[in-house]
Amino acid sequence: MKYADIVHRCFRCGYCKFTSDYTDFNCPTYRKFRFETYSPGGRMWLISAWLNDEIKNSERFQEILFSCATCANCVEHCVFTFSEDLVNIFIAAREEMVNKGIIPPPVRDYLKNINVNGNPYKEPASDRGKWAEGTSVETYSDQEYLFYVGCVGSYDERAKKIAKAVGSLLLKVGLSLGILGNMETCDGNEVRALGEAGLFQFLAEQNIASFRDLDVKKIITLDPHAFNVFKNDYPGLGGEFEVYHYTQVLAPLIQSGKISLKECNAKVTYHDPCYLGRHNGEYNSPREVLKSVPGLELLEMERNRGNAFCCGGGGGNFFTDILGGGEDSPARIRVKEALDTGAEIIAVACPQCAKMLDDAVKSEELDDRLAVKDVAEIVTGCLL
């Protein structure tokens, strides 16, 4: 297994569980399950034990490994020099399990659906671009940017609304962009995170080839997960593109007055998505977009930026739900934290976060007090 030579180095000190200022436990699985085994340090020790044959692969062990949301709180806060590899280590362990074919059924099903259908929803590929109907978003053909939407944005009902909002808004600010529509295939971030390295490589190489064939140079992603994998993993497979999350191109254009916004008095708190924030260091662009809206009051949650508390959807959990729900689920904790700021709206920049937090608002019966909106939806709602 990759990183087998460093898994024993964990001191199980627990800094990985916390925020930088220790205000709360910030590892989603530890916060939920409360056994040390579900913390990053627990995973490290158990992986080491598994590699040394001291424990066997079991349902519990699989749950421990696959519940990890890959949110990178541990990477951010572990005090040791190998901290940057922590999530990679968990993914490497997952790869070992995938290679041996001993994985939780939801993971198996997800990977199968991607393999067979090209998306986890078992929906036809031909429906992939349908979200764009009724918008001015066109098929990609030599525009400056490819707007890459991803599986969630293409098929999930809530996320499709976000895709429409983002696509339309980017056109409104004057960007030249197009989509692949039903030619688009899965970016593979979750496939990679779930340990199916072979399938990921296949998807990536396929996408790289398609993008090259179309002479794509610049990509704007809807989803931070796609942003992450295009930016960090595709170059190693020969896919070198200029990659942006949509808020990164939107922010300067709004600030330079490309669109006119009306006064929108709203109290908004922004939830940092892990794959935009901690994984890629982008905390500012979404905030700059929000601050450009006249009258909008941006309130920060106690845990923000590098300390943001994950919604629990990452690491494949959005589809496999191994992390699970319940009162102590990360998303439900997060929406209560948002409420504490006095905000009426939780702004998100990730369709997965949007759905996770939306569901959590409903579970907490906060529908009348808190709304979850994508940054683009907020801006669109304030257009003159």
Place this chain on the structure above:
Amino acid sequence: MYSLKFDEDVCRTCPTGDCLVKCQYLEVEKETAIAEMVKIGQGEDSFVLHDCVTCYACEEYCRRGNYPFYLITERRQEKGLLTTPRAITRQWINIGEPQGKYRLGDVKERVLSFGFMPEFLRWIKGKLFEDVMPSFIFGQEFFCNVVYIHFANTAIIKERLPKVVDNFRKLAVKEVIFLHDECYGAFAHLAPAYGIEVPFKSVHYFEYLYNRLKELKDFIKPLNIKAAYQRPCSSRLSSDKHHFVADIMELIGVDLVEREYQDDNALCCGGIFSMCFGYDLAHDVQKRNIDDMVKHDAEYCIFNCPACQGSIGIQVAKRGIKPIHMIHLCRMAIGEM
């Protein structure tokens, strides 16, 4: 193997005794000054050997090139007169020991020396340096070792400096721009004083910056600020380059405040005093120095040496003066900071 090129007759015939007369820490008249230096030259004891605070200034005050401070240091070492607590000396000797962890950029004939100051690894970027970078060197293997004269230890310098020169020789460099003032002093002043041959041209970074700023004059926007300059001890070993401070300030629109403790009369940062002599001397010197800056309405304090900046930068800031290194000031002048 290397001995100091000191000539007793030069002291004996000195018309001024300026080395000690001008000393900011000893109250000495000309006759006493000459007599004491002759005694020291002859290996006798002298109150100077006990009371000198190692500010290096006499190396500048002596206009006859007779290395008074180096001589004082040699004699202290011979007599076992410690200036510094043993532990401090040991620590600095340990820190300076080559570890094989040096870093080399794309080294060409012309190279920037970062010495052993890790700050430069972060600071050296932008237009000012693009004609030399990425040709740089960093590490204890290129450490000038001059600091040990504060600790009355020339033996370590004689042991290490030739090896450092060798390390440069192996890189076949022809011109070295020293970003640390003391490094320049080592190769331009101390090495010749001990007959250590230096196989390259040494360039002080002030001179380099001045010339670069002239080349980049179209980028300069006058800063229109008032600043005090914090002159480091090592600048006394390169007094012929001190004029570049004023030259640079003129180029970039900085009004260097005329204050009491400047040029010949500059006060050092006191960092070494803290280590060697306790609380009072260091704090007295620092207070007078910073009071002087405040009194003359300095908005900025320009540092030449990162160690000085470490010693009094925070104190300066607390008095409402912004500490800034010369490199950052120059980058500011061309709009990069």
Place this chain on the structure above:
Amino acid sequence: MNDIAQSLTKIVGKAYFSDQPEEAYFYARDPGLMPPHKPDYVVVPKRVEEIQEIVRLANREKIPIVPMGAGLALTGLVIPLKGGIVIDMKRMNGIIEVNEGGRHVIVEGGTSQGLLKAYLEKNYPRLRHSIPDSPATATIAANVMIHGQGRLTQQYGFNSDMIAGLEVVLASGEICKIGSCAISPDWFSKGAPLPDLTGLFLGWFGATGIITKVAVKLYPRKKLRDVEIFITDREDLIPAMVYELTHTEMVEDINIFAQPKPMIFKDNHHITIFMTGDTDEEIEFKRKMIWNALDGFIKSKDGGFMGVPPVMKPTLLETPQRSVSRFADVKKGGGFEYSGPIIMIDKYPACARKIVELGEKYDLGYSGMARIIGRSHAMMYGFAFTFNRADPDMMDRTREALHEVSEFALEAGGVFWKATVDEQKMAMSKMDPNTLDLMKMIKENMDPNGIMNPGNWEVN
């Protein structure tokens, strides 16, 4: 699922019960060198009533119970030597009440150091507690229970001296209030003016009862904090230097360390001196007093204040200091254990020489680290070794080195802190027999069925 498992599941809920191999593996160990001993069950209760029920069950079934904080004592205190139920206390992590005027806070038995620090900084910025340098996940109750030390120890003693009351669950399952809270609604004293019953629980490693609440005294938190390091090559002068420093009463904390690497630390002993103040004037006054106290040593060249590099200062001023944990990876192996006897400060030179000797004898990475307790009343001298967990030979050598430390410490008049089981036996074999009998009487009466962290403080 057997009856015990079913009962435990009913008590804490299915989600917080485990008899699975994964938890058995993890909770059988701590990050130190003690061999593993697997628990039969691990539970994570939320309320004190659950703890009571668990204890009653354990008594009925004669099953051992081992309460656990973060398990960072490193000396195996949370390892279930005889199996049984490990009670992971960390779900009980509430901050119950801060009494600002009375300067105390009541926390639950699993509340972490980090959480309290963050809470106080946000809500009561003029108050602080004596935080140790163990990782922020370490719990307050466990630290107090092992007589831990922290940033205020030089001023106020062990962290266990700084408590204002306990709530404990006895081996019978009953709850007991210890201190003023036994009579008064106010938690202001751990014992005085009543008989101080905290001694029945503190230092016993859970062998007499489980701490479910602790009131911790709070102290003034000043706005500013700074650090100086005084270094010397003469370990024999350390006691005198510390004596002068503690005389000033200007110092927050004094830590001393000596280690061969990195090079900046080689060959010297470093007295790290922390000071606090609300204003620059206050700090500067304290700094001057501290410097003047050591002036004689500076003049004799026996010691001096090193310039603390700007990159080092924030690391030193962190609370807790994360660099302490990083020692575990010096050998790229995640291993760190130390024996930290409490001992008179005049033994510093002997301790300092001993660790060098052991480091060389056993070819180990080491650091000698001392924290001053009170006004030179004693010190904790930590003989710390770092090891590679993937190197069994290095681990064995570390164990041997630590065993020699234990022997040396006892011989030198030290008393083991957070003693391993072996050290407990060594301590008991040297103990005054009447004292030992008293311990035996207490243990037998408080835990007649021998279920409370058995294997610890067992007087045979």
